[in-house]
Amino acid sequence: MTMFTYYLELAWRRCRQNVPxxxxxxxxxxxxxxxxxxxxxxxAALSGxxxxxxxxxxxxxxxxxRTQGDANDAAYDTPQSLLNLRDAKALVDAHHADSQFxxxxxxxxxxxxxxKHSDRVIGxxxxxxxxxxxxxxxxxxxxxxxxxxxxxxxxxxxxxxxAEKLFGTSDAVGRSVTxxxxxxxxxxxxxxxxxxxxxxxxxxNAGNLLGQDMQFYxxxxxxxxxxxxxxxxxxxxxxxxxxxxxxxxxxxxxxIEVWVSLDAPARxxxxxxxxxxxxxxxHQAGRFVQEPKPRLFGTQAWMDRLKAIPGDVGLNVVLxxxxxxxxxxxxxxxxxxxxxxxxGHVAIRRALGASRRHVFxxxxxxxxxxxxxxxxxxxxxxxxxxxxxxxxxxxxAAAAQFSPGVFAILxxxxxxxxxxxxxxxxxxxxxxxPALQIKLA
Amino acid sequence: MEFGPILSTLRxxxxxxxxxxxxxxxxxxxxxxxxxxxxxxMERMKMPSGVAEHQLVMLQVANIGKQPDAKARTEADxxxxxxxxxxxxxxxxxxxxxxxxxxxxxxxxxxxQKLPTLNATQYFGQDLIKTFGAxxxxxxxxxxxxxxxxxxxxxxxxxxxxxTPSVIITSExxxxxxxxxxxxxxxxxxxxxxxxxxxxxxxxIRPSLFLGDDAAQWSMVFPLRMNTDNAxxxxxxxxxxxxxxxxxxxxxxxxxLDPHRIILKKRxxxxxxxxxxxxxxxxxxxxxxxxxxxxxxxxxxxxxLASFWVAQRxRTIGVRRALGATRSNILRYFQTENFVLxxxxxxxxxxxxxxxxxxxxxxxxxxxxxxxYLPVGAVALWLIGQLAVLGPALRASNVPPVVATRSV
Numbered sequence: 001m002t003m004f005t006y007y008l009e010l011a012w013r014r015c016r017q018n019v020p021x022x023x024x025x026x027x028x029x030x031x032x033x034x035x036x037x038x039x040x041x042x043x044a045a046l047s048g049x050x051x052x053x054x055x056x057x058x059x060x061x062x063x064x065x066r067t068q069g070d071a072n073d074a075a076y077d078t079p080q081s082l083l084n085l086r087d088a089k090a091l092v093d094a095h096h097a098d099s100q101f102x103x104x105x106x107x108x109x110x111x112x113x114x115x116k117h118s119d120r121v122i123g124x125x126x127x128x129x130x131x132x133x134x135x136x137x138x139x140x141x142x143x144x145x146x147x148x149x150x151x152x153x154x155x156x157x158x159x160x161x162x163a164e165k166l167f168g169t170s171d172a173v174g175r176s177v178t179x180x181x182x183x184x185x186x187x188x189x190x191x192x193x194x195x196x197x198x199x200x201x202x203x204x205n206a207g208n209l210l211g212q213d214m215q216f217y218x219x220x221x222x223x224x225x226x227x228x229x230x231x232x233x234x235x236x237x238x239x240x241x242x243x244x245x246x247x248x249x250x251x252x253x254x255x256i257e258v259w260v261s262l263d264a265p266a267r268x269x270x271x272x273x274x275x276x277x278x279x280x281x282x283h284q285a286g287r288f289v290q291e292p293k294p295r296l297f298g299t300q301a302w303m304d305r306l307k308a309i310p311g312d313v314g315l316n317v318v319l320x321x322x323x324x325x326x327x328x329x330x331x332x333x334x335x336x337x338x339x340x341x342x343x344g345h346v347a348i349r350r351a352l353g354a355s356r357r358h359v360f361x362x363x364x365x366x367x368x369x370x371x372x373x374x375x376x377x378x379x380x381x382x383x384x385x386x387x388x389x390x391x392x393x394x395x396x397a398a399a400a401q402f403s404p405g406v407f408a409i410l411x412x413x414x415x416x417x418x419x420x421x422x423x424x425x426x427x428x429x430x431x432x433x434p435a436l437q438i439k440l441a
Numbered sequence: 442m443e444f445g446p447i448l449s450t451l452r453x454x455x456x457x458x459x460x461x462x463x464x465x466x467x468x469x470x471x472x473x474x475x476x477x478x479x480x481x482x483m484e485r486m487k488m489p490s491g492v493a494e495h496q497l498v499m500l501q502v503a504n505i506g507k508q509p510d511a512k513a514r515t516e517a518d519x520x521x522x523x524x525x526x527x528x529x530x531x532x533x534x535x536x537x538x539x540x541x542x543x544x545x546x547x548x549x550x551x552x553x554q555k556l557p558t559l560n561a562t563q564y565f566g567q568d569l570i571k572t573f574g575a576x577x578x579x580x581x582x583x584x585x586x587x588x589x590x591x592x593x594x595x596x597x598x599x600x601x602x603x604x605t606p607s608v609i610i611t612s613e614x615x616x617x618x619x620x621x622x623x624x625x626x627x628x629x630x631x632x633x634x635x636x637x638x639x640x641x642x643x644x645x646i647r648p649s650l651f652l653g654d655d656a657a658q659w660s661m662v663f664p665l666r667m668n669t670d671n672a673x674x675x676x677x678x679x680x681x682x683x684x685x686x687x688x689x690x691x692x693x694x695x696x697x698l699d700p701h702r703i704i705l706k707k708r709x710x711x712x713x714x715x716x717x718x719x720x721x722x723x724x725x726x727x728x729x730x731x732x733x734x735x736x737x738x739x740x741x742x743x744x745x746l747a748s749f750w751v752a753q754r755x756r757t758i759g760v761r762r763a764l765g766a767t768r769s770n771i772l773r774y775f776q777t778e779n780f781v782l783x784x785x786x787x788x789x790x791x792x793x794x795x796x797x798x799x800x801x802x803x804x805x806x807x808x809x810x811x812x813x814y815l816p817v818g819a820v821a822l823w824l825i826g827q828l829a830v831l832g833p834a835l836r837a838s839n840v841p842p843v844v845a846t847r848s849v
Contacts, residue, residue, distance in 0.1 A: 021745055021748075021749075024741055024745055028738055028741065028742070031734065031738065032738075035731075035734070310720065311804075311805050311806075312720060312723075312724050314804070314805070315478075315724075315801075315805055316727065318800075318801075319471070319475070319727075319728070319731050322467065322471050322797075323471070323731060323734065323735060323738075325467060326464060326467045326468060326471070326735060326738060326739070327738055329460055329463050329464045329467065329742075330460075330464050330738055330739070330741070330742035332460050333457055333460035333461055333464065333742055333745075333746050334742065334745045334746065334749075336456050336457045336460060337457050337745070337746055337749035337750070337753075338749065340454075340457070340753075341749060341752070341753060392719075392723040392726075393716070393719040393723065394719065394720050394723045424456060424460075425456070428456050
């Protein structure tokens with residue numbers, strides 16, 4: 001420990017001798033670390049679980065569920081997650097998974113019954129255990145029950161933001177709102193909620209990576225009864241009536257996704273068997289006109305398949321990594337030159353009894369200290385980098401946020417960088433034979 | 442030239458020389474690829490749309506509720522918009538380039554064909570070709586009597602089933618469907634409904650590139666008349682200088698005709714286009730920043746190392762000067778040394794650049810790096826190296842011969 005502080009003192013004294021080079025070393029490391037931190041922060045924010053602890057158990061159902069030719073009859077070359085409501089209901093009602101739900105996004109004008117307060121908000125139409133499976137946090141009230149769902153009871157769950165906007169309080173349970181042509185009773189109020197990344201309804205939301213808060217949740221039966229339709233009607237069969245945006249005439253359309261929660265991989269393979277049976281039965285009964293090719297995709301596999309995360313994010317990490325490597329080589333070169341200039345001093349220390357190990361450690365401590373200094377400087381630079389990204393008009397801009405985890409990684413990274421760049425020069429300098437260098441000194 | 446002494450000196454500074462070479466190699470490799478990536482993005486941003494972009498403005502409106510008299514309202518809207526001073530053409534269209542929202546259809550060359558030939562986008566709207574300013578290269582535009590109401594056709598497809606309606610397609614789509622032949626008079630099929638090509642436009646980009654950039658020009662225009670109930674986008678053509686005024690006037694006009702509707706968007710097509718390519722622009726900006734940062738860091742590294750070497754060799758330089766070397770000999774020595782190191786670095790860097798390109802080709806669907814990007818990186822690094830070493834080398838050439846006689 002005393003040696004360590006002594007080495008630090010030596011390093012400090014040496015640094016004062018040549019301030020410009022030390023500044024150059026520290027600044028180079030800081031820029032390298034900061035660029036790397038900026039890119040990895042965004043990458044980290046956009047990778048991992050959209051719903052930690054929940055979405056890794058979720059699977060989406062895909063199959064070719066066309067009951068007759070579509071208006072534009074395309075080949076089924078990519079798995080399609082959008083299903084007809086009838087099939088979605090059948091799959092959910094089968095209760096073959098640990099829990100299951102069907103969902104589709106909707107956009108609705110939600111008003112107080114007196115019409116004085118109103119807002120146009122995004123929400124989900126759901127069937128099955130939508131709210132509990134997704135783990136949407138409730139402030140007040142409860143999700144809808146199976147009985148309410150079957151009876152098409154006009155009930156709705158809204159989020160606290162909407163509740164406050166409409167009623168001035170978040171405890172809005174028991175009040176009513178007007179949506180579409182109907183009056184819906186509020187049975188629950190959730191905290192503001194959205195997944196970390198959009199993964200539900202991906203095919204219809206390409207490019208909107210971070211999504212937005214879901215502000216209402218309505219059982220699909222009651223919603224369609226009262227003129228609240230899905231945001232996107234998906235693909236419709238030839239005989240379907242002309243459907244527009246927000247239409248409720250979706251009987252002949254495929255527009256709703258089924259997600260199932262399966263805790264163990266074994267359960268997933270069992271569910272695949274069930275799914276195949278269901279789809280084949282529909283095909284044999286003549287309902288599905290095409291070979292249904294049912295498949296089950298895990299959340300991550302589904303997001304990868306639809307390229308939910310833009311390739312640019314990964315490319316940025318590769319670039320930033322290359323840049324950090326360059327900065328490290330640069331600093332290593334400067335340090336090597338710097339250390340070798342003091343061969344004379346080293347030789348005297350060696351002659352006075354310092355072992356190679358000591359000399360190596362001394363230089364490594366100096367490099368590590370410079371690395372930490374670089375890290376301290378990298379902190380404001382990272383902040384600046386993230387700010388620049390937030391200013392960019394890209395889909396992932398809002399993901400560029402500084403977090404405490406970033407700080408910890410930054411500290412660790414800067415120490416590692418300092419040590420890594422110091423190893424080669426320190427090794428080189430400790431290999432000097434003492435006698436020759438004393439003469440030069 | 443004095444390569445001999447340079448090489449023997451470098452052999453004595455293996456680690457620092459190695460690090461400098463590695464730095465130059467890495468910079469060279471990244472820069473070659475970064476410049477290539479930028480050029481790819483710039484190329485993409487220049488993608489032709491086939492419409493008179495600088496002259497177009499768009500207003501997107503939302504109507505509240507179903508409108509029974511949509512057709513009459515549409516006529517009134519269009520007539521009022523045409524009366525705005527400076528407006529040359531007006532159309533109510535189903536979709537607009539670069540708006541990311543499109544209607545697409547699978548088409549077949551033969552109704553009995555099992556799999557569709559390709560998927561193309563479909564534009565609807567009266568006077569669309571004229572208003573967009575799309576350039577006809579063969580055939581003709583639709584005649585007024587060819588237009589049918591979109592609603593009527595959708596309600597009863599039999600209206601068009603046996604009439605073989607007309608369609609106008611892009612030259613790229615024509616070439617894709619019938620390579621080397623004239624597309625005029627040829628037939629396309631949507632399920633069992635056939636349409637006949639009567640015109641070919643030079644280019645008309647599809648609103649959303651979800652099928653990749655190669656399918657960007659697969660567009661068709663149909664003689665279908667839209668109304669306020671099934672289309673929401675008014676496109677107006679005007680002089681580039683009048684665009685803002687026309688936009689404002691058009692919004693006022695539309696609101697006056699129906700105070701209940703909401704104007705969702707009012708923008709020039711230039712703005713819409715710029716927004717469409719914002720990711721590419723951001724990426725090109727990032728890459729440019731990376732190139733500048735790389736060159737700066739490398740230059741600073743060279744300056745730092747060269748300064749150390751000069752300081753370290755002061756005495757040697759003094760001896761050489763005392764033995765008769767001129768200032769320019771010393772200057773040239775350091776310049777040559779840098780050139781040698783840079784050349785080794787560049788040679789390694791080119792191989793590395795190729796390797797990085799292979800990696801990017803696998804992971805990010807990029808094309809192969811054209812060879813001429815390699816000399817670009819090489820020249821940049823030679824220049825940066827020479828500029829960076831100039832200061833320290835001049836300092837070295839100013840070491841007086843008398844240093845040789847002093848003990849250090």
